[in-house]
Amino acid sequence: MSFEFSDNLRKMKSSEIRSLLKYVTMPGMISFGGGLPNPETFPSAELKEIMDDVIENYASQALQYGQTDGLQLLKNEIRKFLDRDENIKTDTDNIMVTTGSQQSLYALSKIFANPGDYVITEAPTYVGMISSLNANLVNSVSVKMDSNGMIIEELEKQLEYLKSIGKKPKFIYTIPTFQNPAGYTMTLDRRKQLLEIAYENNIPVIEDNPYGDLRYSGTKIPTLKSLDDHDIVTYLGTFSKVMSPGLRTGYTVSQPEVLSRYNILKQALDLASDSLSQYIAYEYLNRGIIYKQIPKTIELYKKKRDIMLESLDEHVKDAVWSKPDGGMFLWLKLNHNIDTSKMLERALKNKVAYITGSAFYQNNPEINTMRLNFTYSSDSDIVEGVRRLAKTIEEEVKN
Amino acid sequence: MSFEFSDNLRKMKSSEIRSLLKYVTMPGMISFGGGLPNPETFPSAELKEIMDDVIENYASQALQYGQTDGLQLLKNEIRKFLDRDENIKTDTDNIMVTTGSQQSLYALSKIFANPGDYVITEAPTYVGMISSLNANLVNSVSVKMDSNGMIIEELEKQLEYLKSIGKKPKFIYTIPTFQNPAGYTMTLDRRKQLLEIAYENNIPVIEDNPYGDLRYSGTKIPTLKSLDDHDIVTYLGTFSKVMSPGLRTGYTVSQPEVLSRYNILKQALDLASDSLSQYIAYEYLNRGIIYKQIPKTIELYKKKRDIMLESLDEHVKDAVWSKPDGGMFLWLKLNHNIDTSKMLERALKNKVAYITGSAFYQNNPEINTMRLNFTYSSDSDIVEGVRRLAKTIEEEVKN
Incomplete structure (x- = not known):
């Protein structure tokens, strides 16, 4: 059977970010695309203990x-x-x-x-x-x-x-x-x-x-x-x-x-x-x-932010970017009027992923922008990923 | 500050059932109102073991x-x-x-x-x-x-x-x-x-x-x-x-x-x-x-259904009700054209709760109906609750 649907979803399209999640798991791909916290920050041991106690003490409420x-x-x-x-x-x-x-x-x-x-x-x-x-x-x-x-x-x-x-x-x-x-x-x-x-x-x-x-x-x-x-x-x-x-x-x-x-x-x-x-x-x-976990997370992410900023300084030409004091993302803008959605194919070929800036505008996007996540990748992947990104930009500018 | 709100919620009102949840915990109240599974059916021990293993084996995915x-x-x-x-x-x-x-x-x-x-x-x-x-x-x-x-x-x-x-x-x-x-x-x-x-x-x-x-x-x-x-x-x-x-x-x-x-x-x-x-x-x-849990749940609930049906037969006059082969609810209809929403005050005074039937119609409710849940209360509470309900109906019919 083929159905008629409502008009309610007419303005919606699948988020590029959600769709990009699959590239994160492709072999060899370095993705700055997701908005994923680093699993190293998950307090697994503490949560395991908590779960045991929750089931021990509150099972009939915690499962209701x-x-x-x-x-x-x-x-x-x-x-x-x-x-x-x-x-x-x-x-x-x-x-x-x-x-x-x-x-x-x-x-x-x-x-x-x-x-x-x-x-x-x-x-x-x-x-x-x-x-x-x-x-x-x-x-x-x-x-x-x-x-x-x-x-x-x-x-x-x-x-x-x-x-x-x-x-x-x-x-x-x-x-x-x-x-x-x-x-x-x-x-x-x-x-x-x-x-x-x-x-x-x-x-x-x-x-x-x-x-x-x-x-x-x-x-x-x-x-x-x-x-x-x-x-x-x-x-x-x-x-x-x-x-x-x-x-x-x-x-x-x-x-x-x-x-x-x-x-x-x-x-x-x-x-x-x-x-x-x-x-x-x-x-x-x-x-x-939570008060013990936050400083650990900060320590991990601060290092990753610094590595990404240093790598960008070292390798990327023809672009400017934000220098965030915290969080998970930075924003990169190409000096040339290059559409980063079109450049994405080349980036993926070079085994690096980002989110094109246009995903972050309901209308009138700045097409020469992208979001980079610095919290998920390993330190060495950040360095290598930025190198690949720099190469991608360089190739795109030449074409 | 006082805000203007959209018209989107103009047809909505708080569910009587959700509001009634609070009566479940009032001392002495027997509630047939909720749609709650019986906590005895929660496989707590098994879930505790599973949680331990999940954190052991999949923490970085299960917390992501x-x-x-x-x-x-x-x-x-x-x-x-x-x-x-x-x-x-x-x-x-x-x-x-x-x-x-x-x-x-x-x-x-x-x-x-x-x-x-x-x-x-x-x-x-x-x-x-x-x-x-x-x-x-x-x-x-x-x-x-x-x-x-x-x-x-x-x-x-x-x-x-x-x-x-x-x-x-x-x-x-x-x-x-x-x-x-x-x-x-x-x-x-x-x-x-x-x-x-x-x-x-x-x-x-x-x-x-x-x-x-x-x-x-x-x-x-x-x-x-x-x-x-x-x-x-x-x-x-x-x-x-x-x-x-x-x-x-x-x-x-x-x-x-x-x-x-x-x-x-x-x-x-x-x-x-x-x-x-x-x-x-x-x-x-x-x-x-799940295949071990379902029969246990059936055993518990079958007994409770039977107790409720027997208690209704024994105590309640001036009403008819469904005889469900399964599930969690039965539907009771008063022979008189009594509004069960109005009767609820008397019921709560008699320390028994139900959901008035009108909650289950978007329009044109049958006002002399109610839903009774038979899975949540203890066996003895079912007997006593039905007695209280019978008393409530009797009093209401007289008035």
């Missing part, structure tokens, strides 16, 4: 359906973690446990915006936000960044533009710290300016902070949420980068009136998040293992 | 992001399980691992139907399907059942009705075996007739089969999927009732052209399902533990 808003024990640990780690003062009523942060990107897009509405993102922005907007038929205008994050004048310009077409943005989405894909971090001044603009125009802000704990240089900058005295910021956190992404456990901090809507929607999306993973995350926080 | 369509190892075990258990012959390309079956109800509603479109369900139907339809602004017409499942003449009548208003249903949703909430099972004859109608009109069929393995009496009836020689049925399975609902691991069998759309949508919904839970499910199938 949970509450839609999440495990109360875990929410309380998240509250304490946010206070200690990010100076975010909140209450468990303002916390929702989510099936990864991805679920929140989808849900918040649907809760705040009707089909055809507009939101504001950074340019480039996280590909998972783009797919969530597309799935909900929501449009975006995007704000240019420099190495200090979102350019506030550009934000004002986009707000003016939306006003001129009679639209008010339904929210501003930002990854202010170690942005994915660009690696930039928004300065404190700009954070304050962004909040002022949000307050003046009553525009909700979604702060996505998956990488905040992974700082390798420079000084910590307060999260938007910790600066927010008008309760306008919805904050997204995840354990994907500081415990394990396989456990699909994230959290969202927001007003109860946002979370009550999210709760109703989540009942339709998946009823509740995985109980076992929530109990594991609870013990991971409760036992303080 | 997985493929959106699911773990290939697990998909292959599901394929074998479906062949052995349900005589469903399929291929891993036709299988998608999902975050519980709930995710598929949401995703399929969105993939097949535009806002304002119509689908066909049973009356009453699963509350998670209603919330998925509401979340996608999809309408339904519903087909009456008797103890032999969907009444085919009623289905034809509804198709005629839709034709008369210029609509074609986007799918037919059915739980043919041990239906939730009614406990009815569709006969083989009706299954064949349903498929014929679907073929003639080219209407996709969604067969939801969470309870098929839990048969306590009568003879197994083939699934629609195993009877389907035109590839029109999308089949939903779950490990919630035969392993653990806390692991949120389900699966969907369908055509690749359906699954490719689902894959794209799932990237926006949650990227991928929990990897650890998928590895656990894989080993649970691979080691054949």
Whole structure:
């Protein structure tokens, strides 16, 4: 039988990143494409111990359906973690446990915006936000960044533009710290300016902070949420980068009136998040293992970042790139107007993979850009991969 | 700050069932309300062993992001399980691992139907399907059942009705075996007739089969999927009732052209399902533990069903109820036109809880109905709870 399908998915296409996952496993391929944490950072031994104890002590709850808003024990640990780690003062009523942060990107897009509405993102922005907007038929205008994050004048310009077409943005989405894909971090001044603009125009802000704990240089900058005295910021956190992404456990901090809507929607999306993973995350926080794990992860990733930056300096001509103080990615821009999607075939032939920059724009991509991940590959593969990338660029420029 | 929200959730309200979950834990309350498997059926010891081995052998994959369509190892075990258990012959390309079956109800509603479109369900139907339809602004017409499942003449009548208003249903949703909430099972004859109608009109069929393995009496009836020689049925399975609902691991069998759309949508919904839970499910199938666990679960639940049926016979007047051959629920209908939502207050005062029947209709509820779960409570609580329910009905009839 051949079916008729709805029009709901008309703006969606398969993420190039997800599709590229398969190259990661091809023999000889060095992939800077994925967004994968390094398995060396997974606290396997500690998690094994935790799992044993969870089954010993909580089997009948950890294997049962949970509450839609999440495990109360875990929410309380998240509250304490946010206070200690990010100076975010909140209450468990303002916390929702989510099936990864991805679920929140989808849900918040649907809760705040009707089909055809507009939101504001950074340019480039996280590909998972783009797919969530597309799935909900929501449009975006995007704000240019420099190495200090979102350019506030550009934000004002986009707000003016939306006003001129009679639209008010339904929210501003930002990854202010170690942005994915660009690696930039928004300065404190700009954070304050962004909040002022949000307050003046009553525009909700979604702060996505998956990488905040992974700082390798420079000084910590307060999260938007910790600066927010008008309760306008919805904050997204995840354990994907500081415990394990396989456990699909994230959290969202927001007003109860946002979370009550999210709760109703989540009942339709998946009823509740995985109980076992929530109990594991609870013990991971409760036992303080997260505080031992983060420095280890930083040590590993800092070295890899440094190796990639040094290798780029040494080998790559005809391009500029960001110098991230943390996170997992850097952003490379070719000096020539070369389309990195077209160059990808040559790169794969040279056994190196990246994500073409155009994946990170809902519209108007900068085609001569790419995202490079520096956390997954071995140290020696980073050196060799950058060499292959340099060769690929050189060959492409010549042609 | 006070926000404007979208209109997308305008048809949604919090599920009474999810809200009732809190009564389960109130001291002295006997709840027939939840849809919870009995924790005695959770194979804790076996799962503990499996978890240890998973971390030992697959830590770097089980803690990592997985493929959106699911773990290939697990998909292959599901394929074998479906062949052995349900005589469903399929291929891993036709299988998608999902975050519980709930995710598929949401995703399929969105993939097949535009806002304002119509689908066909049973009356009453699963509350998670209603919330998925509401979340996608999809309408339904519903087909009456008797103890032999969907009444085919009623289905034809509804198709005629839709034709008369210029609509074609986007799918037919059915739980043919041990239906939730009614406990009815569709006969083989009706299954064949349903498929014929679907073929003639080219209407996709969604067969939801969470309870098929839990048969306590009568003879197994083939699934629609195993009877389907035109590839029109999308089949939903779950490990919630035969392993653990806390692991949120389900699966969907369908055509690749359906699954490719689902894959794209799932990237926006949650990227991928929990990897650890998928590895656990894989080993649970691979080691054949599921085949030992199902008979144990049947033994426990059969007894509880029998106790509830006997208690109802003994104590409850002024009502009729279904006699399910399996599953977790039975459906009770009062002889008087009493609104069970209004009666609930009295029931809770008498320390017994149920779900009012109206929760299981998108529109036109039969208000004098309720769903009773017989799998969660202890044997003695079932007896006592039914006594309290009988008392509640008696008091209500008098007033």
